[in-house]
Amino acid sequence: MRWVIMLGFLLVNPLAMSAIHAQSDEAWRAQIQTQPLSEVVIERSQSFAAEVISPNKTQLASELNARVLRIYTRPGQRVQQGQPLVELDCQDTQLQAERLIAQRQQNQASLSLAQSTQTRLAQLQNRDLAALSQLDEVAAQVQQLQAQGDILAVEQRLNARQIERCTIKAPFTGSVLTHHVGEGQWVNVGHPLLELLQTEQAEISTQLPFSWLQSLDHTRPADLNARLQVRGLDDLDLQLIRQAPHIDPNSRTVQVWFNAPTDLPIGLSGQVRLTHPQPFLPAQVIVQRGQAFGVFTLEDNQLRFRQLQGVQEGRPHTLPADWPDNLLIVTQGQQRLTREQAND
Numbered sequence: 028m029r030w031v032i033m034l035g036f037l038l039v040n041p042l043a044m045s046a047i048h049a050q051s052d053e054a055w056r057a058q059i060q061t062q063p064l065s066e067v068v069i070e071r072s073q074s075f076a077a078e079v080i081s082p083n084k085t086q087l088a089s090e091l092n093a094r095v096l097r098i099y100t101r102p103g104q105r106v107q108q109g110q111p112l113v114e115l116d117c118q119d120t121q122l123q124a125e126r127l128i129a130q131r132q133q134n135q136a137s138l139s140l141a142q143s144t145q146t147r148l149a150q151l152q153n154r155d156l157a158a159l160s161q162l163d164e165v166a167a168q169v170q171q172l173q174a175q176g177d178i179l180a181v182e183q184r185l186n187a188r189q190i191e192r193c194t195i196k197a198p199f200t201g202s203v204l205t206h207h208v209g210e211g212q213w214v215n216v217g218h219p220l221l222e223l224l225q226t227e228q229a230e231i232s233t234q235l236p237f238s239w240l241q242s243l244d245h246t247r248p249a250d251l252n253a254r255l256q257v258r259g260l261d262d263l264d265l266q267l268i269r270q271a272p273h274i275d276p277n278s279r280t281v282q283v284w285f286n287a288p289t290d291l292p293i294g295l296s297g298q299v300r301l302t303h304p305q306p307f308l309p310a311q312v313i314v315q316r317g318q319a320f321g322v323f324t325l326e327d328n329q330l331r332f333r334q335l336q337g338v339q340e341g342r343p344h345t346l347p348a349d350w351p352d353n354l355l356i357v358t359q360g361q362q363r364l365t366r367e368q369a370n371d
Contacts, residue, residue, distance in 0.1 A: 235248060
């Protein structure tokens with residue numbers, strides 16, 4: 028009977044209803060705290076062990092059967108691209124070059140004589156003073172000498188290449204790791220002479236767990252911001268060079284390579300920190316109401332429930348692009364709020 032009387036009182040007294048709503052409104056306002064969106068969002072990042080590696084580590088070998096005449100470098104020495112490293116004894120090859128020059132000169136002299144004879148016979152044959160067979164014979168001799176000259180020219184180019192092989196030069200800028208021969212030692216074709224490590228255009232290699240990439244909904248590291256962190260050095264922004272097209276079956280990782288904007292010592296180790304390019308809403312501000320996930324906000328002094336699509340419970344969620352930085356997010360007390368209290 029008392030409840031009936033109270034209900035009747037409320038129905039006939041709108042001022043009492045307003046007072047109750049005001050008390051309810053004041054109740055949720057007293058139990059929440061808000062922060063601007065710019066202070067709430069987080070970055071998703073993680074660090075992985077990385078190492079500075081050389082793009083080339085080469086073992087230079089002899090291309091000739093010869094004796095080592097001179098070694099111009101020492102282990103650990105820095106060398107420039109094109110710098111002579113080892114000299115082989117090529118006196119025989121150089122003498123062959125001189126002989127080919129003499130043979131070319133002899134051939135050229137014989138060819139000049141044959142061409143002069145051919146010209147005179149052609150003039151005599153026009154006056155019927157020489158047989159046509161004589162002219163044909165000299166013409167054949169001219170062609171033969173020209174062919175011999177071409178052969179000698181090829182032999183000279185081959186000889187020049189052999190002489191080039193007598194001096195082993197650095198194919199790139201780097202440092203000498205070790206020598207495999209000494210001066211005066213006889214080497215055959217393919218015998219290792221020294222090892223060279225490229226020190227320019229160094230790369231930074233790391234392995235990323237594929238499960239971590241999946242957790243970001245990004246399996247392309249190129250979409251992530253990368254920085255190299257090394258103790259004692261300023262952080263360096265990195266750029267992805269390439270990504271292995273496969274997943275390692277044993278470690279379930281993807282290997283990636285970055286370039287560095289400055290020269291770094293080969294073998295330097297550090298951490299590559301990868302950061303998702305988009306900000307995230309932390310999991311603690313996301314609540315579930317019924318089948319919907321979302322965030323409670325305070326807009327125009329009114330409580331509102333903003334729904335989010337594709338939320339995975341307990342994990343941060345990508346911030347929608349159209350949410351303003353000054354949007355007030357309920358960061359405390361959101362678990363006790365209901366959608367009925369919000370003006371959706």
